[in-house]
């Protein structure tokens with residue numbers, strides 16, 4: 001089943017202080033099926049992260065269409081209202097970025113539990129602790145503030161927070177960059193399970209060998225196509 005049908009998707013940035021228009025990617029067309037793992041590949045600066053952020057609607061696309069077949073019907077991620085995007089993010093579409101945004105005086109376990117608490121789930125803290133344990137975050141850090149954590153420790157909190165809600169479409173932007181072997185293996189196992197359950201995965205990995213055997217296909221962005 002096609003979960004995401006992207007046609008002629010484009011994104012450029014207007015840099016106001018220089019008056020320049022920077023194309024990130026132009027006229028991308030691809031589909032992603034349920035349970036498929038698509039690698040987004042290509043050289044530095046070709047628009048890989050921007051593509052993920054555009055699909056998550058952190059950035060507004062400049063043109064084209066990205067038809068996502070949600071449980072409530074089809075929705076064009078290019079034109080959808082912000083309120084619908086917020087709902088999709090809570091229920092169906094997840095994003096794992098490279099960096100955690102720690103908040104002052106919010107503990108690791110509270111930060112991870114938050115998306116489930118927003119849904120009124122009484123088991124939110126237990127699930128958060130399970131996930132932090134799975135990714136190998138030391139137990140005495142669970143109730144500490146992540147702003148003082150190392151890069152890898154922060155990334156473990158980031159992964160747990162991003163993966164605590166089930167997703168039908170999961171966007172992964174360099175999730176393994178600062179992880180140790182334990183956490184990389186745990187992430188791989190988690191993604192294997194999600195894929196079996198039908199989640200579509202779209203990811204950028206500087207070391208795609210971390211995901212060897214899981215990736216089904218690559219979408220390679222080319223510098224000459226961005227312009």
Ligand SMILES: Nc1ncnc2c1ncn2[C@@H]1O[C@H](COP(=O)(O)OP(=O)(O)OP(=O)(O)O)[C@@H](O)[C@H]1O
Nearest residue numbers: 013015022023024043044045046047048049050051
């Ligand atoms: N907010 C922004 N404003 C202006 N230009 C931007 C912005 N974000 C990204 N760009 C530009 O868009 C292009 C694509 O950036 P992007 O981060 O998507 O590349 P990438 O393929 O993920 O690179 P890398 O492999 O280095 O992580 C780059 O030329 C970048 O400078």
